Amino acid sequence: MENRFLNIFPGLSEERAIELLYTPMDQLEDASERYIAAAHLVNFPSARAIDALLAAVENGDSPLDNRIVRRKAVETLGRLKVERSLPVICACLQDEDHYLVENAAWAIGEIGCNDPEILEELTALLAKPRQSYRTIIQTLAKLGYTPATGRIAAFEQSPEPPIASAAITAVGRLSGERAGLERLLPFLQHPNVNARRGVIQDLMDSEYCEAIPRIAACPVSAVFRLRGIRHLADAGVPTGAVSFEQVESSLDRVIVDHPRFLEPVHRYERTPRLEELIEELYSTDFGRCYLATQTIIDYYPDAGPALVASFEAAGHNDYGAHYHIVKLLGWLRFGEAREIVVGALHDRRPQFMKSRSAAAVALAELGDARVLADLHSCLDSFIWELKYACLIALEHLEDPTGAQIALQDADWVVRAKAERQCTAPLAH
Amino acid sequence: MKSVVTTVLAAADAAGRFPSGSDLESVQGNIQRSAARLEAAEKLAAGHAAVVKEAGDVVFKKYPYLKSAGEAGDSAEKVAKCYRDIDHYMRLINYCLVVGGTGPLDEWGISGAREVYRALNLPTAAYVAAFQYTRDRACAPRDMGPQALTEFRAYLDYVINALS
Numbered sequence: 001m002e003n004r005f006l007n008i009f010p011g012l013s014e015e016r017a018i019e020l021l022y023t024p025m026d027q028l029e030d031a032s033e034r035y036i037a038a039a040h041l042v043n044f045p046s047a048r049a050i051d052a053l054l055a056a057v058e059n060g061d062s063p064l065d066n067r068i069v070r071r072k073a074v075e076t077l078g079r080l081k082v083e084r085s086l087p088v089i090c091a092c093l094q095d096e097d098h099y100l101v102e103n104a105a106w107a108i109g110e111i112g113c114n115d116p117e118i119l120e121e122l123t124a125l126l127a128k129p130r131q132s133y134r135t136i137i138q139t140l141a142k143l144g145y146t147p148a149t150g151r152i153a154a155f156e157q158s159p160e161p162p163i164a165s166a167a168i169t170a171v172g173r174l175s176g177e178r179a180g181l182e183r184l185l186p187f188l189q190h191p192n193v194n195a196r197r198g199v200i201q202d203l204m205d206s207e208y209c210e211a212i213p214r215i216a217a218c219p220v221s222a223v224f225r226l227r228g229i230r231h232l233a234d235a236g237v238p239t240g241a242v243s244f245e246q247v248e249s250s251l252d253r254v255i256v257d258h259p260r261f262l263e264p265v266h267r268y269e270r271t272p273r274l275e276e277l278i279e280e281l282y283s284t285d286f287g288r289c290y291l292a293t294q295t296i297i298d299y300y301p302d303a304g305p306a307l308v309a310s311f312e313a314a315g316h317n318d319y320g321a322h323y324h325i326v327k328l329l330g331w332l333r334f335g336e337a338r339e340i341v342v343g344a345l346h347d348r349r350p351q352f353m354k355s356r357s358a359a360a361v362a363l364a365e366l367g368d369a370r371v372l373a374d375l376h377s378c379l380d381s382f383i384w385e386l387k388y389a390c391l392i393a394l395e396h397l398e399d400p401t402g403a404q405i406a407l408q409d410a411d412w413v414v415r416a417k418a419e420r421q422c423t424a425p426l427a428h
Numbered sequence: 429m430k431s432v433v434t435t436v437l438a439a440a441d442a443a444g445r446f447p448s449g450s451d452l453e454s455v456q457g458n459i460q461r462s463a464a465r466l467e468a469a470e471k472l473a474a475g476h477a478a479v480v481k482e483a484g485d486v487v488f489k490k491y492p493y494l495k496s497a498g499e500a501g502d503s504a505e506k507v508a509k510c511y512r513d514i515d516h517y518m519r520l521i522n523y524c525l526v527v528g529g530t531g532p533l534d535e536w537g538i539s540g541a542r543e544v545y546r547a548l549n550l551p552t553a554a555y556v557a558a559f560q561y562t563r564d565r566a567c568a569p570r571d572m573g574p575q576a577l578t579e580f581r582a583y584l585d586y587v588i589n590a591l592s
Contacts, residue, residue: 030490031564032557035592039553064585068556068592075546099542099589106546134543162540194540201547223548284516284536318512351512 012036014044021052021069031065038072045080053077057088071103078107086111090118093125101125102132109139116147123148126155133158134166134198141170141205149174161187161195169202181208188218191265193285196220200228209236216250217263219287223354225254226385233413244416251413255389256361257327259294266291274300278310281324289324297331304334311340319351323358330362338366345374356381357389364393372399384411391417429523430531432458458528464575469525471572472580476518482565483558484511490557514558521583530586538590545591552591559588 020028020037028034038056041049056073059066074092077085089111092104105122113119122140125131126148133155140148152174155167165187172181184206187199197220203211204227215228229250236242253261265287272280272295280292296303307315307325315321326344329337344352344359360378363371375390379402387406391414394402406418436451447455472479523532545552563584568574 030557031560032553035556035560036553064589065560068588071592072553099592102542132542162543197544198540201543227548320512 012040014041014046014049017041017044018049018052021056021073025061025063025065034069035065035072038069038076042076042079045082050077050080050082050085053082054085054088057085057092067097067100071097071100074100074103074107078103078110081111083111086113086118090121093121098131102135105132105136105139109142113143119143119145119148123151126151133163134160137163137166137170138205141166141173144174146174156183161190161192162198165195165199165202169206172206178206178208181206184208185211185214188214189263189265193220193287196265196287197224200224204228204231207232207235207241209233209242212242212247212250216253217261219262219265219290221286221354222254222257222357226251229254230384230413237412244413245420248417248420251388251417252392255357255385255392257358258331259290259297262290264291264294268295271295271299274303274306278303278306281310281328282314282318282321284320286320289320293324293328293331296328301332304329304332304337307332307334308337308340311337319349319355322352323355326355326358326362330358330365333365333367335366335368338363338368341366342371342374345371345378353383354385356383357385360386360389360393364396367397369397369399372397375399376402376405379405379409384414387411387414388417391421395421429527430535431527431529433528434531435529461575461579462528464573465525465528465579468572468576468580469522471576472518472522472525475571476515476522479562480511480515480518483562484514486561487554487558513555517555517559517587521580521587524583524586525579530583533583533586533590538587541591556588556592559584559591563588 017037017040020033021041023034025031025034034056038053041053053073053076057070057077059070070092074089077089086108089104089107092100095101095104105125108118108122119140122136123145125136126133137152137155140152149171152167152170155163156171158164158167165184168180168183172178181203184199184202187195187202188211190196190199196218200215200218200220203215209232212229212232215225215232218225229247233242233244233247233251237244237247268291272292274296277292277296277300281289283289283292296307300306307328310321311325315325322344326341328334329341341359341362344355345363347355347359356378360375363375372394375394375397378386378390381387387409391402391406394400400421403418403421406414407422409415409418433455436447436455440447440451517533520533520536524530544550563581566572566577566580568577571577572580
């Protein structure tokens with residue numbers, strides 16, 4: 001499980017978090033304190049912490065600030081897979097707060113459950129208006145509740161793409177009929193970014209390894225694509241469903257992440273001005289960021305100074321634009337910005353993690369052999385994407401020692417990449 | 429972009445009918461509140477940088493996770509806080525105030541976000557705390573008129589509700 005954000009309140013002790021959770025809302029210094037305590041207790045799975053979380057779930061006071069505490073407590077109990085919390089969590093399934101119902105369904109899926117009564121109660125929610133159908137469908141599929149298949153199939157035609165793709169996935173998983181899963185692929189090109197992100201999760205849940213090259217070309221953040229491809233490789237390589245050699249080119253493409261590898265879903269009526277394009281790099285829809293990146297490469301090869309100015313003004317503190325600017329400084333071979341790129345390679349802020357891989361690739365583009373030591377130092381990282389990016393960068397810079405070091409890596413994908421580099425002739 | 433007006437007309441059009449009395453009442457109610465909403469939108473547009481910074485600073489000061497997640501040697505500049513998401517939601521709230529409905533948040537900000545936050549384990553608690561703080565510290569008439577503040581708070585609550 002991704003855990004770099006789990007312990008985000010390190011100053012908050014277990015003792016204090018439990019105390020806060022028991023404190024009445026009107027005696028809190030800030031409205032958010034109980035919510036934060038409920039989130040934070042995921043780090044302390046003691047009996048006392050679990051008792052406090054259970055009490056929070058059972059506190060049915062209706063103000064919003066309490067409702068969100070209940071939801072977070074349910075989520076935390078799910079993350080901790082607390083079996084004894086199932087009765088309390090199941091009691092939430094009939095609550096009027098549909099987000100609480102959603103979190104309860106999700107938590108039941110995390111904890112695991114084969115009680116047909118509970119599974120039938122979950123299925124019955126599909127007939128209730130205004131529910132989080134996608135989450136409920138995902139949970140039923142995860143728990144393998146085949147009697148729900150027909151009722152889930154009715155959602156395959158939902159006008160909401162994330163619900164439709166979850167239903168197609170669930171029917172495929174529950175019936176074992178994989179032929180229908182092909183219908184998931186067009187969602188990778190949906191104009192709505194949530195539909196594109198959602199279907200990657202669905203392809204992961206389906207273990208649909210055939211989709212790996214299509215995921216690689218989907219215009220969403222590389223984080224989502226790598227998460228999907230990595231999951232499918234972890235599942236498919238041991239069973240022989242797919243080989244590392246088959247996955248490698250897709251992985252390379254996403255790690256290198258040049259916009260020409262993507263199938264864009266947006267286009268411009270006219271070529272925007274450079275300032276407009278740089279503004280697009282701050283968009284929350286990465287599909288738009290990649291289109292802007294490609295357009296800058298094609299039409300504004302001298303954009304380096306403007307990109308640096310934008311980075312200094314705002315991009316250094318915006319984890320989206322930060323990534324795209326670092327990439328572009330590499331694609332445009334703007335060597336004057338070398339310090340920015342080296343800085344990004346060593347940036348430890350958790351939200352800026354993907355910029356580190358971007359920086360490794362950009363440094364290779366800048367073709368500066370002074371950075372070999374920087375790239376080598378990153379091979380000690382716990383971030384597999386960064387190590388993989390460093391291997392690609394070092395190969396580009398014709399340095400064979402990186403691959404030698406990585407042959408011993410703890411991560412099998414990094415090892416497999418290093419082995420390929422050691423046995424195959426250098427690409428450049 | 430969805431608003432009360434477009435929703436009412438889309439429903440009437442789908443049924444091939446004229447808007448009903450209650451349809452027109454809901455449009456009327458929406459228009460009556462528009463002056464307050466636009467006042468809130470104007471104040472938020474003018475002061476969003478300060479609003480975002482204040483909310484973010486308070487949360488990060490109280491819960492300094494960015495500072496501890498880094499490693500020794502990081503300078504103060506390096507751990508400068510990233511308020512990108514808070515600002516993004518403030519912008520969507522501004523659009524909601526202008527349009528008079530939750531369409532902008534629903535279309536761009538919220539749907540799908542819950543799953544992503546849960547799957548990637550992103551720190552929504554910090555964002556929720558920032559929006560709760562903004563909601564609770566904003567006051568009339570210092571920041572905006574009382575009705576404008578009611579409208580602003582309603583959309584802040586909408587974001588808090590949807591993210592948590």
